Amino acid sequence: MDLMDLHDVAAIVRGAVEDAKVGVVPIGAGTHREVANPVADGCDEIRIPNGIVSYDPNDMTITAFAGTPIAELNRVLCGHRQEVSLDPRNDAATLGGVLACGLSGIRRLRLGPIRDTVLEVRLIDGRGTLVKGGGPVVKNVTGYDLPRLVVGSFGTLGVILQATLRCRPAPAQQQWFCSSETPSYLRRKLFRPSAVLWDGTSTSVLLEGYSDDIASESKSADLDGMLSSPPLFPNGANRGRISVDPRRLAALTQRLGGLDGVRFVAEFGVGTVHIAADEDLAFVAARAAAVAEGGWMLRECGGPPGFGGFGSNIANPALSERVRLAFDPLGKLSPGRMVDV
Amino acid sequence: MCFPRSASDAAAAVRAARVHGVPYVARGSGTGLAGGATPLDDALVIVTTQMNRVLEVDIDERIAIVEPGVLNLDLSRHTRPQGLHYAPDPSSQQACSIGGNVGTNAGGPHCLSSGVTSAHVLMVEAVLPTGDIAELGSLAPDTPGYDLRGAFVGSEGTMGICTKVAVRLMPNPPLVRTMLLDFMSVEAAGATVSAMIAAGVVPAALEMMDAEITRAVEDFVGAGYPRDAAAVLLCEIDGLIEGVDYQVSEVRRIAQSHGARSVRIAQTEAERQLLWKGRKSAFGAIARIAPDYYLHDAVVPRTKLVQVLESVYAIARAEQLTMMNVFHAGDGNLHPLIVFDSREPGIWERVHEAGSRILHTCIDAGGVLSGEHGVGMEKRDLMPLQFSSDDLAAQGRLVDAFDPDGLANPRKVLPHGWRCGEVQQRGGTIPDDTWI
Amino acid sequence: MNILGLDDDELISCVGCGLCLPHCPTYRVTGLEIASPRGRIAAMRAVETGVAPIDAPFVDAMQECVQCRGCEAACPSGVPFGHLMEDTRAALELNAASRPTALAARVRRGLEWIGYRVVLPNHRVLIALSWLLLVAQRLHLVPKRFGPQRFGPPLLTRSSLMTKLDVSSGALGDAWLFTGCVMDAWQRPTHLAALQVLQATGLRVAVPGRGGDCCGALHEHAGRRAEAQHLARKVMQSMPGDAPIVVDSAGCGAALKQYGRLLGTEAATDFSRRVFDFSEFVVQRGVPATRATGRTVVVQDPCHLRHVQKSHMAVRSLLSDGYELVDTDDDGLCCGAGGAYSVLQPDLSREIAMRKSAALRAAGADRPGVLVCSANPGCAMQLTQAGFSVQHPAELLRDALKEGPR
Structure with missing residues (x-):
């Protein structure tokens, strides 16, 4: 397949932005479509092409169009025993969607948030201008940090066309374990585990690295049960993601454990809790529990009518609004997505 | 104040x-x-x-x-x-x-x-x-x-x-191994770095120092840095035992295949600390060579290290300047260091000329102007090398959103003309045909 | 322009990297650039080149330096800050414009003159005044602000002042023990301990003859260079011959080791080569057999031992058999005593001391039974006043000797 030239893509998106009556919303695989708030009615959908623009395994950087599915990135990187730390729940998701929604993966404890993976972005802002932020090398402080700002902006600062990511050597081995010990105990015992999860009844731990190291670590923390597959994420009609000060995570999980119909998996050491509930009432209660512990819950899908995407004020609203206007003065980019109605 | x-x-x-x-x-x-x-x-x-x-x-x-x-x-x-x-x-x-x-x-x-x-x-x-x-x-x-x-x-x-x-x-990692690799040429050291990254070995830290700076540093710390090496790499591997052992052996193998003269592993924490003290004192030790220095901070893809280093030394030779390199090799973050005595007439012009050429070389190789020091005043006017006017305008609007009055550390980071209200505030330089 | 007469090469050798900042006690407590080595050098440069005048802020900035020389040890470029500061102070001392004019300042200057010119160089005067002070302390006649709690002179004791060193002064021996001024008046038991240890190693020890009353370190630090040179010459005359000179005060030892630079003569350089810090000397000779006392000692490195003489490790070799040694985690930051500094800059000195106290406490120095060891009389007084049990390495070693002192 011939890759489109970035400037041709830019021209198409620019045209779409300029012509839009209400606004534009980039659409990839649609896996994150319901996250946060729906865009305003009448927005034009734009699709960004997929394809890897360049991959230099010896430099461990990869550049791809925003429409590239993560599965495709993983396939290419796998051939060189490398990876990028994006880990979406569904790897049909596209690069642009994952970055725009900013949902970090399950290995955040060790790999950090996905915003730290992005080296350079190219986007079309609300004026239809092609803007580049960051730089294509693994370390860069030249100019303002647009890449981090754009990650998690839900498309309201620009339509991401292309991004350059930092790759890492893929771990030689990965192994999930289950344990009856508490997450806090395991975090103290283990040196940089990739994930320590707690679902209210048991702890699961992901260790990555060399097999002897995994063996000795698991032994030192009495991790007896190996899991043949990763633990399942809670699923249901209503799904959300709580973000809370990790010091209050234990208290929060206690609250959540007391709620009927709420299933959860908490990432210890991070402060993320994945929530699912079949009943609207339970879903609302889970958000209330998050707020009671000083956190908030992002809606991933579902929720009763009027259930806001954030359920909480945007932090620093005045400054955030000025930032948004700096990129999108006419409000054409995914309007409504970041504002709770 | x-x-x-x-x-x-x-x-x-x-x-x-x-x-x-x-x-x-x-x-x-x-x-x-x-x-x-x-x-x-x-x-x-x-x-x-x-x-x-x-x-x-x-x-x-x-x-x-x-x-x-x-x-x-x-x-x-x-x-x-x-x-x-x-x-x-x-x-x-x-x-x-x-x-x-x-x-x-x-x-x-x-x-x-x-x-x-x-x-x-x-x-x-x-x-x-x-x-x-x-x-x-x-x-x-x-x-x-x-x-x-x-x-x-x-x-x-x-x-x-x-x-x-x-x-x-x-x-703190349970195990740390700090290795000192000693090379007869800068190119060999640079090629070793590229090969390590290509082999998937990402150490905790991977630093390079060339001959002259290594000697200056050794004069200060006495850590046993080889005074006759053309370049040394300081490579630190940390983590758990198998991973560390494997990576240490990989580093040793790659270094030796690129002609490393010796591979020394620090045997005690004190020895390790002393090696690091040397590396971290490098810029401060410059006055042992000359009273002034101009330090750059560009980043290039790690596959281009050897090529860019060669160009950087060639530029220094052409401008008849003393050039040293001490840098974060693993990131491709170069710190070409021009040392001079500002009392010498006309030296500043040559230093600036060389600096500008070095940065152009790095950008041409697909790099950026600053890896960690920032832009400040120093690289402000070079920003257009890396960013288009649209990019700079977007950055300017972002800062304006934070600082509508333009009073927070003005005239830093962005070159003149990309901040709102800048023209009015500074006055004086508005061309006649400009609409305000 | 060469207003301060500083060495140009020394002055430009600072590249301004700032690695000295955390090692400077006054910067640590004030956070002010002008109270840092880098700031002081920038100020010296400005004055030296005529860009800035010699004004009160400049003089204050120079006077506020403790001259601990922690910055020198930290400087990768080896800027000789101590020289620059001593030369600057010497230039200021000669410069009439820098003299204060207010009455209080003139009174203070008069007192300083008496101290530097009359008391320190004349040991009998110092001893006599010390007895007076002891009496005054006993009769509670010392105002609180000059009392031991406020970093004034320590509480003197009769037994200390009565301690006798059982050697004849000026007689030739195998080694000299330099006794100095304040230390001999207020901490003579330390000299006794040093003497006993030296004798335990089989040496015949002599103390200086006439004129060896004061090493002149305080004078040199204050910029009173001519007086320092005069005292140095007298000290050299008081210890003739080739015998090594053992100094149990880190500040005096550092001064004696720098007579070569101070006087610029070959004789002075030769003299300086004969000078050893007590611990350094004993370690070189071989530490006499000690027994494990089971006690814990937190080691405080006097600046002039660590940064100037660079022989602080010897203290550890000296005591490691007899004691459990603990280091502080502060890179040997100054305690703020600084010779006369605690008297001349009491507020800064106190703040610096608080920082040091915190570091010592973090090392466990305030636990019952734990001792602090300091090889310098000024530091010892400062730390004693801060509430620690301080002993000199000589005393600690003497108490741990297998075969007690003769």
């Missing part, structure tokens, strides 16, 4: 400056290398050295909350008994402050594996240029809204003044 002791002091200073239309600059320890904290236009200097308390350390969640004047190394020292450290370690870490690190999004040798300052800052409390005190980011992993924390870190004081920082601490 003022010395706030609290966020409200700093906010009062910013508000007062705003009322009087006076620009202001935040300053920490003054170890920056790009002039970011240098006051221009008679700016009010807001010095954060007296806000130097470690407010809180949470051992279990590995979080520290500190005031901006806390020195980088003091924080790691403070948490050492708990087996934790603050990972970003600029060479000036014993002197530089966390506030300054936030301002420049500082790097350091160990950022190769653990990421630069931004990856370790969870929350910044800042006095915004509007005079309000705001928390950007949070201890919770995500904040509803934009990552304003991400924008602020590395904004070099142009988006406000940081008054409190929550940082992530890292557990």
Whole structure:
């Protein structure tokens, strides 16, 4: 397949932005479509092409169009025993969607948030201008940090066309374990585990690295049960993601454990809790529990009518609004997505 | 100049400056290398050295909350008994402050594996240029809204003044191996770095020093750096035993296949500390060679290291300048260092010419202007090398959103003309045919 | 322009990297650039080249330096800050413009003159005044602000002042023990301990003859160079011959080791080569057999031992068999005593001391039974006043000798 030239893509998106009556919303695989708030009615959908623009395994950087599915990135990187730390729940998701929604993966404890993976972005802002932020090398402080700002902006600062990511050597081995010990105990015992999860009844731990190291670590923390597959994420009609000060995570999980119909998996050491509930009432209660512990819950899908995407004020609203206007003065980019109605 | 002791002091200073239309600059320890904290236009200097308390350390969640004047190394020292450290370690870490690190999004040798300052800052409390005190980011992993924390870190004081920082601490690794590799040519050392990265070995830190700087450093620390090497690599591997052993053997194999003369592994913690002291003192040791230096900070793809290094030395030869290189090789973060005596007539012109050519070379190789020192005043006017006018305009609008009055550390980072109201404020240089 | 007469090469050798900042006690407690080595050098440059005048802020900035020389040890470029500061102070001392004019300042200067010119160089005067002070302390006649709690002179004791060193002065021996001024008046038991240890190693020890009353370190630090040179010459005359000179005060030892530079003569350089710190000397000779006392000692490195003489490790070799040694985690930051500094800059000195106290406490020095060891009389007084149990390495070693002192 011939890759489109970035400037041709830019021209198409620019045209779409300029012509839009209400606004534009980039659409990839649609896996994150319901996250946060729906865009305003009448927005034009734009699709960004997929394809890897360049991959230099010896430099461990990869550049791809925003429409590239993560599965495709993983396939290419796998051939060189490398990876990028994006880990979406569904790897049909596209690069642009994952970055725009900013949902970090399950290995955040060790790999950090996905915003730290992005080296350079190219986007079309609300004026239809092609803007580049960051730089294509693994370390860069030249100019303002647009890449981090754009990650998690839900498309309201620009339509991401292309991004350059930092790759890492893929771990030689990965192994999930289950344990009856508490997450806090395991975090103290283990040196940089990739994930320590707690679902209210048991702890699961992901260790990555060399097999002897995994063996000795698991032994030192009495991790007896190996899991043949990763633990399942809670699923249901209503799904959300709580973000809370990790010091209050234990208290929060206690609250959540007391709620009927709420299933959860908490990432210890991070402060993320994945929530699912079949009943609207339970879903609302889970958000209330998050707020009671000083956190908030992002809606991933579902929720009763009027259930806001954030359920909480945007932090620093005045400054955030000025930032948004700096990129999108006419409000054409995914309007409504970041504002709770 | 003022010395706030609290966020409200700093906010009062910013508000007062705003009322009087006076620009202001935040300053920490003054170890920056790009002039970011240098006051221009008679700016009010807001010095954060007296806000130097470690407010809180949470051992279990590995979080520290500190005031901006806390020195980088003091924080790691403070948490050492708990087996934790603050990972970003600029060479000036014993002197530089966390506030300054936030301002420049500082790097350091160990950022190769653990990421630069931004990856370790969870929350910044800042006095915004509007005079309000705001928390950007949070201890919770995500904040509803934009990552304003991400924008602020590395904004070099142009988006406000940081008054409190929550940082992530890292557990000290159970095992650390520090290797000193000794080469007969800079090219061989550079090729070793590229080959290591290509082989998937990402050490905790991977540093290179060339011959002359190695000798100067050895004169200071006496760590046993080889005085006759053309280049040395300081390579640190940490983690768990099998991973460390495997990577150490890979490094040894790759180095030897590229002609390394010797591979020395530090046998004691004291020996390791001394090797690092040498590396981290390199810039300060320059006066042993000449009284002045000009230090660059470009990054190039790691596959281009050898090629760019060759060009850099060729430029120095052409300008008849003494050039040294001491840098974060694993990141491709070059620090070409031109040493000279400013008392020599006409030398500055040659130094600047060489510097400009070096930066052009790095950009042409697919690199960037600054990897960790920041733009400040020094590289401000070179920004168009890396960014289009559309890119710069977008950055200008972003800063304007934080600083509508343009009083927060003005005339830094962005070249003239990309900030709103800049033309009116500075006056004087408006061409006749301009519409205002 | 060469207003201060500083060495140009020394002055430009600072590249301004700032690595000295955390090692400077006054910067640590004030956070002010002008109270840092880098700031002081910048100020010296400005004055030297005529860019800035010699004004009160400049003089204050120079006077506020403790001259601990921690910055020198930290400087990768090896800037000789101590020289620059001593030369600057010497230039200021000669410069009439820098003299204060206010009455209080003139009174203070008069008192300083008496101290430097009359008391320190004349040991009998110092001893006599010490007895007077002891009596005054007993009768509670010393105002609180000059009392031991406020970093004034220590509480003197009769037994200390009565301690006799059982050697004849000026007689030739195998080694000289330099006794000095204040230390001999206020801490003579330390000399006795040093003497006993030296004798235990089989040496015949002599103390200086006439004129060896004061090493002149305080004078040199204050910029009173001519007086320092005069005293140095007298000290050299008081210890003739080739015998090594053992000094149990780190400050005096550092001064004696730098007579070569101070006087610029070959004789002075030769003399300086004969000078050893007590611990350094004993370690070189071989530490006499000691027994494990089971006690814990937190080691405080006097600046002039660590940064100037660079022989602080010897203290550890000296005591490691007899004691459990603990280091402070502060890179040997100054305690703020600084010779006369605690008297001349009491506020800064106190703040610096608080920082040192915190570092010592962090090392466990405030636990019951734990001792602090300091090889310098000034530091010892400062730390004693801060509430620690301080002993000199000589005393600690003497108490741990297998075969007690003869």
